[in-house]
Amino acid sequence: xxxxxxxxxxxxxxxxxxxxxxxxxxxxxxxxxxxxxxxxxxxxxxxxxxxxxxxxxxxxxxxxxxxxxxxxxxxxxxxxxxxxxxxxxxxxxxxxxxxxxxxxxxxxxxxxxxxxxxxxxxxxxxxxxxxxxxxxxxxxxxxxxxxxxxxxxxxxxxxxxxxxxxxxxxxxxxxxxxxxxxxxxxxxxxxxxxxxxxxxxxxxxxxxxxxxxxxxxxxxxxxxxxxxxxxxxxxxxxxxxxxxxxxxxxxxxxxxxxxxxxxxxxxxxxxxxxxxxxxxxxxxxxxxxxxxxxxxxxxxxxxxxxxxxxxxxxxxxxxxx
Numbered sequence: 001x002x003x004x005x006x007x008x009x010x011x012x013x014x015x016x017x018x019x020x021x022x023x024x025x026x027x028x029x030x031x032x033x034x035x036x037x038x039x040x041x042x043x044x045x046x047x048x049x050x051x052x053x054x055x056x057x058x059x060x061x062x063x064x065x066x067x068x069x070x071x072x073x074x075x076x077x078x079x080x081x082x083x084x085x086x087x088x089x090x091x092x093x094x095x096x097x098x099x100x101x102x103x104x105x106x107x108x109x110x111x112x113x114x115x116x117x118x119x120x121x122x123x124x125x126x127x128x129x130x131x132x133x134x135x136x137x138x139x140x141x142x143x144x145x146x147x148x149x150x151x152x153x154x155x156x157x158x159x160x161x162x163x164x165x166x167x168x169x170x171x172x173x174x175x176x177x178x179x180x181x182x183x184x185x186x187x188x189x190x191x192x193x194x195x196x197x198x199x200x201x202x203x204x205x206x207x208x209x210x211x212x213x214x215x216x217x218x219x220x221x222x223x224x225x226x227x228x229x230x231x232x233x234x235x236x237x238x239x240x241x242x243x244x245x246x247x248x249x250x251x252x253x254x255x256x257x258x259x260x261x262x263x264x265x266x267x268x269x270x271x272x273x274x275x276x277x278x279x280x281x282x283x284x285x286x287x288x289x290x291x292x293x294x295x296x297x298x299x300x301x302x303x304x305x306x307x308x309x310x311x312x313x314x315x316x317x318x319x320x321x
Contacts, residue, residue: 022307024317026299030280034063035318042093052089053078056096063281064250069288073099097315103284104311106293118197119204120230120237124223124264125244126211126256130272130298132162134244135206136169137298137306143175148203153193154179155186155226156210166208173303186210187225194233205230207238220263227265241267242295247274250282257290266290271309272298283314 031039038059041052053074060070077099081092121138125131135152142148152170156162160182170177178193190207197205207226212219230237243266245253260266269287274280274297283294294309 019307020310020313020317022299022305023297023310023313024320026275026297026307027280027314027317029275029278030063031318031320033278034059035280038096039319042089042096045088045090047087048081048089048092060281062279064279064285065281066251066254066285066288069103069284073103073284093319097319100284100315100318101311104287104294104314106287106291117203118234118237119239120234121204121206121240121242122209122223122226122230122238122264123206123242123244124209124211124260124266127159127162129211129244129246129249129253129256131211131244132165132169132208134270134272134296134298134306135166135208136173137303138206138296139170139173139175140303141306142204143173149200150175150204150206151193151197151200151202152177153189153205153207155189155193156208157182157184157186157189158210158212162208162210186222187229190226190229194230198233223264240295241265242270243268243292244270244272245286247271247280247282247297248277250277250279251285253282254285254289257286261290261292266292268293268295270294270296270298274298275300280318 038056041055046052057070057074060073061067065073077092077096080095086092123131123135139150139152143150152166152175154163154166154177156166157180163179163182167177167179176196178189178196180189180192186209193205193207196202207230209223209226210219227238241264243257243260243264245257247253249256257269269292271283271286271294274283287294297307297309299305299307
């Protein structure tokens with residue numbers, strides 16, 4: 001059963017089916033590519049051979065799962081197959097799927113699970129990954145899907161365009177933005193936003209941040225300052241530090257993820273543009289490398305094209321015949 005972190009609300013069966021459909025649509029390119037070949041391999045009644053495992057490992061690596069993770073997956077599945085004495089490739093299919101699901105599961109830092117009002121989300125990620133669009137989709141999800149009062153904070157003051165883009169999307173969704181002039185102190189923007197959230201008794205505060213990796217030390221200090229500002233108002237805030245990554249960047253996304261893990265206390269991942277890549281295996285590599293769960297995936301261009309990530313639904317979609 002899916003759960004929304006905010007308020008711990010259980011999702012209806014209809015909502016679950018809708019999101020599973022979005023996940024299925026988002027992996028069409030991946031399923032028709034390398035993972036399609038894996039599916040075909042493990043549908044057949046051909047005997048299990050050493051060559052089968054070698055080919056599986058090669059396909060996983062080519063699909064951006066990562067060399068180390070691919071090797072571990074193959075070793076685990078092969079060991080279980082041999083222990084059970086399975087002889088046909090089709091008999092090993094369920095074991096492979098189960099292992100892939102496990103590779104997408106990881107414990108979330110406990111403090112981020114606290115149900116509280118307001119729920120404060122700090123959004124981090126480099127420019128160009130779809131961070132602003134993701135914030136718009138999140139705002140739409142909370143405001144129109146969950147009937148919550150949402151406020152946005154334009155704390156990426158380094159780029160004037162970032163403030164303009166956030167305001168543009170906010171107008172479309174119908175939520176207010178707290179902003180200052182370009183070049184302003186991001187901490188001051190965060191302070192104004194906490195005041196507005198408190199005064200207006202809003203349910204959710206989403207804070208956009210700068211995405212400059214060139215000056216990692218400065219970025220770390222900036223994010224720490226913003227976090228401290230909101231923490232002074234609400235003890236456990238921010239309740240979620242959401243790292244936005246572009247699925248189409250493959251292994252480069254992994255490099256970004258590691259850099260942000262050093263600069264911020266990331267709790268969750270949002271994977272955008274998954275529908276635009278044939279190498280959706282990057283999801284496995286990211287979770288394994290930085291040990292944080294994927295919470296959201298971008299499934300298309302419209303405001304509603306955002307889905308809660310579910311490991312089982314994701315793997316089922318990859319193997320759909």
